[in-house]
Amino acid sequence: MAQISDDCFAFGGPMRPIDETAALIASKLSAVQEVEAVSLVLADGRFLARKMVAPLPLPPFTNSAVDGYAVRGADLPQTVKTAFAVAGRVQAGMAPDEPVLPGQTMRIFTGAPMPKGADTVFMQEDVSVDGSGRVILPPGLKTGANVRAMGEDVALGEGVLPAGHRLRPQDVALAAALGFIELQVKRRIRVAVFSTGDEIVAPGDLRGPAQLFDSNRFMLTAMLARLCCDVTDLGILMDDSRLIAEKLREAASSHDLILTSGGVSTGEADCVKAAVESAGTLVFWRVAIKPGRPVAMGVIDGIPLIGLPGNPVASFVTFAHIARPAILALVGARQQPPIPIAVRAGFSYSKKQGRREYVRANVHATADGSYEATKFPREGAGLLSSLVATDGLVELGEEIVHVEPGHTVNFLAYSSLL
Structure with a gap:
């Protein structure tokens, strides 16, 4: 201890x-x-003991972002539609056997590795197929379109989460994508x-x-x-x-x-x-x-x-x-003060200067598209129902002595305080 x-x-x-x-x-x-090691399924909410460093890039290989047809950037049609022969087919989870040669295209699916030579993908809904099985590609597409480059999400060796970070479901997903099966966390x-x-x-x-x-x-x-x-x-x-x-x-x-x-x-x-x-x-x-x-x-x-x-x-x-x-x-975590949301006050309130006060309130959308806080109708620090029936707390700083309807105030949702 x-x-x-x-x-x-x-x-x-x-x-x-x-x-x-x-x-x-x-x-x-x-x-x-x-420090203790926990499996990914038990990691949510725990605090990282050490910085998480990416052991591989994400994605780990260059792949197609859409279902479509892969081509060489040098072959992209510039002004008119052009017909291309289909040289093969690449599905997600399989490696392409052959490269894409000049004047060719290759059928490809989302997540599939890009074949050698290809660097651009046409979406299947943007192309047509003629009677001989050739694919008609329209002009105007830029080189590199619809392709996810290796490491564009996370680079190899990149520090993705700092020590002391409180793990969230999306953090656990990132750890899984990087191949971790357990994480080092503070006890x-x-x-x-x-x-x-x-x-x-x-x-x-x-x-x-x-x-x-x-x-x-x-x-x-x-x-x-x-x-x-x-x-x-x-x-x-x-x-x-x-x-x-x-x-x-x-x-x-x-x-x-x-x-x-x-x-x-x-x-x-x-x-x-x-x-x-x-x-x-x-x-x-x-x-x-x-x-x-x-x-x-x-x-x-x-x-x-x-x-x-x-x-x-x-x-x-x-x-x-x-x-x-x-x-x-x-626990050695980073201090994470709750972030207030600016809303419009829908109530009057007076307080002493030099003291921070928290007013229980609900927030609702108004006709003009803004958000307004309404105060719980009763006072008293013993009213448990006021915590149950409200959305959060309006935070009134030490310098504030009076609030009128229409004033801008800071609102803290209960979810940000836990």
């Missing part, structure tokens, strides 16, 4: 901007070094997750009249799974700072990251902050973000801890903007 020092963050001041916080966390966390990050609070119980357990079913733990576990983490579910811990401190020390001995939900605010029953200070070092606990201001960052025996708020919307938002960059740093 990667170890960090208790004072490596050296945070000062009461509250940090979100971008500065995420960048500082990512810069201080060391990536795990262990999965081991994350311990627990919720805190006497007011929550696990789904399926008996719920008291003043209790809620725990939802954050399941949401965070699902979000971690999308980042290919191995998750240890430590369940729900009661509001007892000594018990929580003990569990933190135990978790630090076998995990790369500890992720908690709840208990990081300033109330008397918010015990995570005190437990972190008892078991290790608390390096910050407030971030200039809404929802989600109470976020704790700590170090327990050299292992980072991130304490997220208990309100589910705040937990979701802070995971996306703080925990996710930390996990990418731990």
